[in-house]
Structures are given as structure tokens and as C-alpha cells.
């Protein structure tokens with residue numbers, strides 16, 4: 001039994017990040033400046049995107065993307081129901097209507113249902129690369145090609161993930177990343193818009209800082225001028241150099257983080273393969289899964305206990321876990337059926353009964369992993385019904401019952 005609680009996730013902040021933050025604090029340049037630009041360039045080099053625009057959250061990245069696309073009242077935006085609320089909240093912030101769509105067994109957007117729910121009002125679709133695995137991007141592009149529907153990818157879980165050999169963010173008009181504390185790399189709070197569209201990049205950058213024609217960095221530097229124009233009433237979503245200080249070093253360590261996440265996932269896969277009632281996440285063909293999450297399914301009947309009891313059992317053993325996610329259509333803000341797809345949420349509702357995310361992050365020691373493995377195996381075995389062997393002769397009472 002562990003003496004210390006193991007949280008389901010933890011950020012990995014090293015001495016380099018700390019020194020870089022201190023350097024920013026001492027430099028006198030604490031808001032958007034040279035380090036934010038450097039972080040953007042490094043991020044663009046890593047993902048292969050043409051432009052990277054650093055912002056203060058993925059929520060801001062999604063919101064700015066929709067705003068730059070001109071999404072507004074009367075428009076519909078397709079959103080999977082199994083996601084964090086930010087994916088749909090931003091649609092509502094712009095006065096548009098989210099249309100919630102069911103997911104498949106891997107937690108990814110149900111393409112057929114999405115396609116059936118396209119209406120003349122549909123202006124955008126926000127597929128989510130759930131748990132760190134790409135959605136079927138080829139299918140998303142197929143159903144949106146030629147009908148003016150913009151694709152805004154929610155890549156909050158997916159920095160470093162690939163689809164058919166291509167890095168998420170490398171192509172596409174709007175890809176939104178998160179550097180929130182729990183994500184695969186963090187700046188405390190932070191996000192990034194990746195795009196291959198020059199005009200869209202300009203619009204996002206301008207909207208991220210009040211809609212001004214020149215950013216504050218240029219304005220206040222020695223070479224800058226005092227003059228600027230407000231082109232449109234923009235927002236205040238810029239990233240600070242303090243955040244970028246973290247990002248610069250987190251990005252350098254990201255390949256190692258991903259390697260370790262994949263290693264831990266492989267260890268779980270092997271250790272749990274034979275457990276009755278437990279379904280493991282799988283890596284689909286043509287994708288690199290970066291395992292932001294390791295969501296298992298607990299089938300109450302065959303595992304012998306419910307997902308809720310499973311979380312409690314782990315908790316008793318000092319192990320954390322969580323649920324990703326409570327489907328949006330079950331929240332009060334999204335219960336209104338006008339926001340729901342035609343076709344219902346059969347898979348998302350079934351998933352919701354069973355999913356839970358086990359601890360998985362690069363800072364876990366081999367002993368931590370061993371503790372999780374031992375606990376999960378023990379919980380399942382303790383809850384198995386006594387075995388009945390089919391080769392045993394039937395009991396006399398059973399015989400008399402059938403007669």
C-alpha cells in the first residue's frame with residue numbers, strides 16, 4: 001500500500017524552466033515579447049506549421065479561430081459531445097449554436113453522424129483529437145470539402161500526435177493547442193493557434209491583441225512607433241514572456257515526454273490485456289497516439305464492479321484517477337435538445353458509464369507504474385464472481401429444476 005497519494009497527472013517543471021522565468025522577471029520584459037516570438041518559432045519548427053500564434057489558453061485559440069472565421073449568430077458549429085466544455089462554450093460566446101455529435105468507440109467524432117447533421121447553417125466543425133490520438137482527419141476533410149465548412153481542430157491533447165505520418169498542426173487553417181497545467185506540455189496557462197493560411201494568421205494575431213494593427217511588442221520597443229490603429233474590436237488573449245519561458249523548455253523536452261508516455265501506455269497495455277471487463281485504449285492504424293490520457297473502460301458486469309466503485313477502490317489505495325469527460329449533452333448548459341444532433345448519443349452515453357483515466361505522465365517512476373498495475377489487477381480479481389466450470393456435473397437441484 002502506497003504511503004503517498006499518486007495524482008492522475010502532474011506537470012514536469014525543471015530547473016531550466018524556472019531559470020528562464022526568473023530571467024524574464026529580472027529582464028523587465030514580462031508580457032508578450034522576444035521569448036513569445038521565440039516560442040512561436042520553435043513551435044512552428046516542431047509541428048511544421050507555417051504560422052504559430054501564441055495565446056493565453058486553448059479556449060482563446062478556439063474562440064479566436066472561430067471569430068477570425070466570422071462565426072456568429074445564426075451559424076451552427078459541429079462539436080463532439082465527449083469533450084471538455086471549452087470546445088462548445090466558445091461557440092456559444094460568439095452567439096452561434098453548437099450541434100453536439102456522438103463519438104465512436106475510441107471517443108472520436110462519429111463521422112457518419114456529423115455528416116448527417118450538416119445543415120445549410122453549418123459553418124464550422126471542431127473535431128477533438130481525444131486523449132492524444134488524431135480523429136479521422138481524412139474523413140473530416142472529406143465531409144467539409146467544397147461546402148464552405150471550416151475545420152477548427154481541438155488539439156488540446158495532441159501536441160506531437162500524427163495522422164498518416166503528418167504532425168497534427170502541420171496542415172490546416174486552424175489547429176488549437178493547450179498548454180494548461182495538465183496537458184502534455186505546459187506554460188501554466190497557455191495555448192497556440194497553428195495555421196497554414198497567411199490571412200487567417202494575420203486576423204488571429206490582430207484579434208488576440210485588441211484588434212490593433214501593430215502589436216505591443218513592436219509598439220514599445222525602441223524601433224517601434226507610437227502609432228497604431230484599431231481595425232476591429234479584438235480580444236486580450238496574448239501570451240506573456242513568462243509563460244513562453246516555460247514553453248520554450250517544455251517544447252525541447254516534449255519528445256522525451258511523449259516517448260515516456262508511450263512506454264507507460266505499452267506497459268499498461270501488456271499488464272491489463274487479460275483482465276476481464278476492462279477495455280484498453282488502442283492506437284488506430286496510421287496514427288501516433290501521444291497518450292495525454294489513458295482512458296480504460298470498466299464493464300460493471302464482467303469486471304464485477306462499476307466505474308465509480310473502481311475509482312473509489314483506487315482512491316483507497318492512494319491512487320488518483322479521473323473521468324474524461326462527462327458528455328456535454330448531460331450538463332445543464334447543454335441539455336437543450338436544440339443543441340443535440342439527430343441520432344442520439346448512444347456510444348457517448350455507454351462510454352460515460354464506463355470510462356476512467358488512469359495515472360499516466362512522464363514523471364511517474366517505475367514503482368508508481370507498478371503500484372497502479374498491481375492495484376488494478378487486484379481490484380479486478382477481488383471482484384470476480386466465483387468460477388463456474390462448465391465441465392462440472394450439474395448439481396442435483398439444477399437437474400430437478402429443469403425437469
Ligand SMILES: *Cc1c(COP(=O)(O)O)cnc(C)c1O
Pocket residue numbers: 056057058059060083084086087128154156157177178179180190191
Ligand atoms: C484542456 C482542454 C481545452 C481547453 O484548454 P485551455 O488551455 O485550458 O483553455 C479544450 N479542449 C479540450 C479537449 C481540453 O482537454
